[in-house]
């Protein structure tokens with residue numbers, strides 16, 4: 001919004017107009033812009049990194065002090081200067097943490113075509129985290145029926161879906177989480193074969209060996225650090241690791257060392273990092289797979305929703321202490 005004002009294409013008077021509830025419109029002449037009413041905001045661990053680094057770098061990725069933070073969310077289009085969206089459309093994609101957002105060049109907004117599913121799901125399983133699970137598991141790890149799959153932060157937004165994809169494919173699936181409640185959910189709600197509380201395991205190598213006496217084919221890494229180190233000791237020959245996230249490292253001044261890298265050579269392990277933003281073209285393919293499974297009740301999704309924009313900061317930090325149980329979402333407004 002400030003960029004629009006500074007470039008002269010939006011006048012302060014327009015902004016005042018927009019803050020009134022009666023006339024919520026995209027100011028004339030502002031071009032390819034949509035005005036959104038935000039409904040749900042998604043709390044993503046990467047937002048912690050973007051916040052932590054905001055004073056050290058000028059990357060567009062980092063938050064700017066004094067401006068609303070950006071992230072994925074679900075919204076209703078109130079007005080549109082874009083040929084791709086019209087008033088009344090429901091969308092998910094990149095928005096800002098405000099009640100109303102003006103989105104310039106809305107290339108990362110996607111129209112919601114199926115509204116028989118809870119709208120909040122488009123902040124999670126049907127949005128960016130869901131696509132992350134799909135890309136990380138199917139595209140990066142090339143899974144096969146009967147393989148052994150290990151998932152860290154398994155009860156979260158990404159992990160719970162990877163586990164269910166793996167079970168649907170006929171894999172043996174083990175996950176980790178930080179509490180007994182989450183571990184129980186992994187087994188009872190999401191159908192994992194085994195799960196353990198990583199915080200209760202002083203020897204992660206031994207805990208993994210207990211669950212994978214023959215070794216791991218696929219590791220979906222959401223945490224990095226000492227878990228990754230222990231996993232490297234337990235991978236099978238030609239195992240695959242999707243480096244999805246490293247939340248255990250995001251708040252450290254000095255990242256922990258990983259000591260077992262030699263295993264990558266000895267066991268011919270393939271480790272591949274990925275960014276979901278490179279794979280948005282796969283979204284239709286992902287929807288085709290996941291929507292029927294949700295509708296038929298074969299895939300479940302657990303959300304942890306707080307109410308009101310003011311609950312946002314608290315909701316976001318819950319991710320880093322593991323207090324979220326399922327996908328952390330902030331409900332900003334009802335339609």
Ligand code: NDP
Pocket residue numbers: 043044045046128129132152153154155156157158159176177178179182222223243244245246247248249274275276277318319320321322323324326327328
């Ligand atoms: P989650 O919903 O899983 O929430 C984060 C969870 O991480 C917490 O609930 C907590 O669960 C666990 N956690 C927090 N701190 C630590 C720690 N120090 N050590 C181990 N576990 C910890 O988040 P998401 O599913 O949204 O994201 C999972 C991962 O995927 C993140 O690393 C994220 O950055 C990454 N990601 C990557 C993307 C990409 O494009 N590559 C896109 C989206 C997400 P617990 O109870 O298990 O401790």
